[in-house]
Amino acid sequence: MDGFIEVFYRSIIFLIVLFLTTKLIGKKQISQLSFFEYVSGITIGSIAGEAITGLEKNYLQGAGAIILFGIVTILVDVLSLKSKYFRDAIEGKGTVIIKDGKILEDNLKKERYTIDELSALLRQKNIFKVTDVEFALLEPRGNITALLKKENRPLTPKDLEMKMPNEKEPQTVIMDGNIIEEGLRASGKGRGWLYTELEKLGAIIDNVFIGQVDSYGELTIDLYDDKIQVPAPQQRPLLLATLKKTQADLEIFALSTECEKSKAMYKKNADLLQDTIENLSPYLNG
Amino acid sequence: MTVASNVKQCLATIKNIEAQLSSLALNSLEKEAQSAFHDAMLSIGNIKKDLQYRVLELERMEPQYKGS
Structure with missing residues (x-):
């Protein structure tokens, strides 16, 4: 029984x-x-296990060894920050495995990786064809990082020359029915604003599981009661539709009026509104 | 529906758009979005002025529909 205690x-x-x-x-x-860190992690774990169950030994020695390992790891971290040479010697450099779309067999041999292991590592990154890869690096930790050729990379808005608005991170303002003051402050809003928005959505704060404010100041919530449908924020898409309708109205006025001066005025403003719509549509979509 | 009432309706919509853009400009956190909304609000304001003037003109031409 003593042993258990x-x-x-x-x-x-x-x-x-x-x-x-x-x-x-x-x-x-x-x-x-x-x-x-990899080695010290494993060692610290086994020292702890050994010292806990090895009742015939003094456990303080084990605790000392763990603390020593911790101190040495911190020391190595600090020295690595200071010196590049030290860093390279301790942590090692990555090895280039694929360059210009060609496998470097010599480097592969140096790291003692077979082609099967290489293709297994590539498959983990969803790459099945070696020729799709422009450049691949074997990291010191043994995983692989690969840069695909430009034509095999996923399509981004930049490729389509689309202008995308920048977005700030959403702030969580309600969690488990409680107001998170920190998130509210970060989004530049107050409690009064939050209660007004909740009223607009027809929800009470106790029923809200999580509530977030996006970069346009729109509140989206998830309720405990999953049977209640929460309306999605519609303000911006609706505004875009109204803008388009007004632009069309101005065009119609321009066509239907007899007065030359007013015709010019309507035309000018219709064009101005068209420009405005084009400038705003990245911000108003979705 | 007369021309005057159509233009008045359009003017009301323009005012609504201006107000919504103003609120979006105030509520947005991103600087770029803020300035885009603000600029749009200013140009909508110019359109509003032109339309207000036109409404006055129309009321002078069709006094029987004044205020409707």
Whole structure:
């Protein structure tokens, strides 16, 4: 029975030590980006396991080893920040595997990767044809990054020469029926505005699971009650439709009037409105 | 529907558009969108002035429909 109690309090102590060590090393330890973090991650884990269950040994030695590993990892991180040479020596460089659409067999051999392994890695990136790849790099962590040839890359608005408006990140203003003040402040709105918008949507705040404000200041919500349909924001598409209707009206006035002066005025304004519609449509679509 | 009432209706729609653009310009977070909405609002304002003048002209020509 004594052993159980011993394992119990050792587990708690090591959980705390592990928590503190990983917190100190930071996010890098979790992602295990470099060789050093990868190795220290594995080692720290097995030391902790060994020290918790190895009752005949002194657990303080294990805790010391974990702390030492943590300190060395932080030290290596700091030195890597300072010196490029150190970084290259410790973390290694990526190896070019495909260049100009051709596989570099020598580099592949140097890294001891077979062509099967290479194509398996490429397939993980949804690439089935080696000739589609312009450039591929074997990262120090053993995964592959590939740049496709221009014609095989996904189509973007830039390729179509479309003008796309820039959008800010949406801010979450309601979570579980509670107002998130931080999000409200970041979107430059107040509680009064939020209550007005909720009233427009016909919802009460207690029923809102999540509410977000997009970069146009429109509120979108998801309700707990999934049977209620929430209207999607319609203001901008409707405004575009109204603009188009007014433009057509002005054209009709221009055609139907007899007065030359008014005809010119209507025509001028119809053209002005057409320009405005063209400028605004990227912002008003969707 | 007379010409005057059609133009008046159009003027009302223009005023509505101006107000909506103004509110969008104030509510948008993105600088570029803000200025696009603001510029559009200003040119709509010019159109509004022209139409207001035309409505006055039409009311003078068709006094029987004044105010309708």
